Amino acid sequence: MDNRQNIMDQALRLFAAKGYEAVGVEQIARAARVTKPTLYHYFGSKAGLLDELLQVNFLALLEAVRPAADYQGDLPLTLYRLAGAYFDFAKQNPEFYRLQLSLWLGPHQSESSLAVRPWAHRQQTLLVDLFLAAARDHGNMKGRQQRYAVSYLGQVNTFIGLVLNGFLEPSDGMVFNLVHQFMHGIYS
Amino acid sequence: MDNRQNIMDQALRLFAAKGYEAVGVEQIARAARVTKPTLYHYFGSKAGLLDELLQVNFLALLEAVRPAADYQGDLPLTLYRLAGAYFDFAKQNPEFYRLQLSLWLGPHQSESSLAVRPWAHRQQTLLVDLFLAAARDHGNMKGRQQRYAVSYLGQVNTFIGLVLNGFLEPSDGMVFNLVHQFMHGIYS
DNA sequence: GGGATAGTGTACCGTACGGTATAGTGGTTG
DNA sequence: CAACCACTATACCGTACGGTACACTATCCC
Numbered sequence: 001m002d003n004r005q006n007i008m009d010q011a012l013r014l015f016a017a018k019g020y021e022a023v024g025v026e027q028i029a030r031a032a033r034v035t036k037p038t039l040y041h042y043f044g045s046k047a048g049l050l051d052e053l054l055q056v057n058f059l060a061l062l063e064a065v066r067p068a069a070d071y072q073g074d075l076p077l078t079l080y081r082l083a084g085a086y087f088d089f090a091k092q093n094p095e096f097y098r099l100q101l102s103l104w105l106g107p108h109q110s111e112s113s114l115a116v117r118p119w120a121h122r123q124q125t126l127l128v129d130l131f132l133a134a135a136r137d138h139g140n141m142k143g144r145q146q147r148y149a150v151s152y153l154g155q156v157n158t159f160i161g162l163v164l165n166g167f168l169e170p171s172d173g174m175v176f177n178l179v180h181q182f183m184h185g186i187y188s
Numbered sequence: 189m190d191n192r193q194n195i196m197d198q199a200l201r202l203f204a205a206k207g208y209e210a211v212g213v214e215q216i217a218r219a220a221r222v223t224k225p226t227l228y229h230y231f232g233s234k235a236g237l238l239d240e241l242l243q244v245n246f247l248a249l250l251e252a253v254r255p256a257a258d259y260q261g262d263l264p265l266t267l268y269r270l271a272g273a274y275f276d277f278a279k280q281n282p283e284f285y286r287l288q289l290s291l292w293l294g295p296h297q298s299e300s301s302l303a304v305r306p307w308a309h310r311q312q313t314l315l316v317d318l319f320l321a322a323a324r325d326h327g328n329m330k331g332r333q334q335r336y337a338v339s340y341l342g343q344v345n346t347f348i349g350l351v352l353n354g355f356l357e358p359s360d361g362m363v364f365n366l367v368h369q370f371m372h373g374i375y376s
Numbered sequence: 377g378g379g380a381t382a383g384t385g386t387a388c389c390g391t392a393c394g395g396t397a398t399a400g401t402g403g404t405t406g
Numbered sequence: 407c408a409a410c411c412a413c414t415a416t417a418c419c420g421t422a423c424g425g426t427a428c429a430c431t432a433t434c435c436c
Contacts, residue, residue: 019295021209038414105349106290107207154346161293185373226384
């Protein structure tokens with residue numbers, strides 16, 4: 001009976017499945033068994049609904065992965081733990097993760113992709129900081145933190161995306177393999 | 189004066205910038221300085237226009253990268269050449285590549301993402317075949333071709349996407365670094 | 377010249393879009 | 407009791423959507 005939460009749940013489900021632009025406000029309201037004015041009472045606009053959705057879920061994502069990104073001298077351990085945190089979060093919030101992924105490299109002028117930009121930036125900052133911290137112990141990293149951050153998150157997101165879309169069957173060793181390959185390449 | 193080509197150019201530009209669902213047929217026709225019936229004469233429907241767009245450009249992409257994926261005993265060389273082919277193609281067709289990327293991990297039930305699925309599959313097949321061919325010389329690869337194909341293309345696409353969207357400045361060594369990291373990891 | 381054919385413009389179809397004015401409802405607070 | 411306030415339903419706004427009927431023109435082949 002919590003209409004607000006209900007609207008957010010249905011909106012997330014529909015946005016993730018069909019894309020933000022392809023889903024109408026009416027459709028969301030119908031799915032949540034409320035009428036449009038109710039939706040507009042809580043969120044003001046369709047874009048406001050998306051913003052709220054992104055904020056709630058990205059804050060949860062950051063909260064879930066930030067502790068895992070805490071570098072304490074063991075880079076492999078941290079990377080493994082972090083990838084695990086991402087996979088776990090994606091598994092628990094598959095719809096949000098799918099939505100997020102679709103916006104990550106989405107059309108750069110669509111309002112939905114613009115809305116996700118600051119959150120993507122915060123994630124990247126988290127990773128750059130991790131590699132910067134690790135650089136104190138691995139002196140030979142200078143200038144490469146950004147590339148590492150980008151490719152690490154890219155690799156994690158690629159695998160999560162392919163699993164979520166059913167193009168790749170998940171397996172127990174996937175996280176380990178992914179991180180191992182990131183660190184040592186395919187020649188090992 | 190070539191209306192058909194004009195419509196395709198403008199549609200590609202608009203789809204890449206705002207997304208397929210967010211662009212109206214009227215808008216495309218106006219940008220191409222024709223009227224809607226002209227567009228419908230050539231393409232039958234909005235979806236037909238997208239399909240044609242994808243077919244033409246994906247065939248060009250496959251033609252551009254297939255020779256580079258021809259394995260002749262030197263895997264590093266092949267991977268380097270192939271990544272270069274992808275980057276070159278993306279640089280020459282930035283709008284198509286952006287569109288393609290936005291659909292790659294896009295909402296899995298949207299018709300635009302469904303339209304790109306078979307082409308993504310053909311690309312992946314190309315890469316799996318490459319790693320399978322290489323496996324004859326690198327016997328220790330069994331069962332990992334798919335993971336390699338997926339992560340290789342994921343890595344290439346991640347970097348191209350970030351460069352195309354301006355999140356990462358392109359550099360001369362980028363392709364080399366990317367492939368080197370794919371083969372040897374960050375610990376080298 | 378005459379008939380077919382590809383291509384294009386005018387005007388229009390029904391529907392769905394995002395959003396809102398207005399009038400309530402029920403419960404809480406003075 | 408009365409004023410208030412968060413919330414919800416009916417009914418509607420103007421606009422844009424994807425798509426089309428139809429008439430017209432230019433070109434080409436006979």
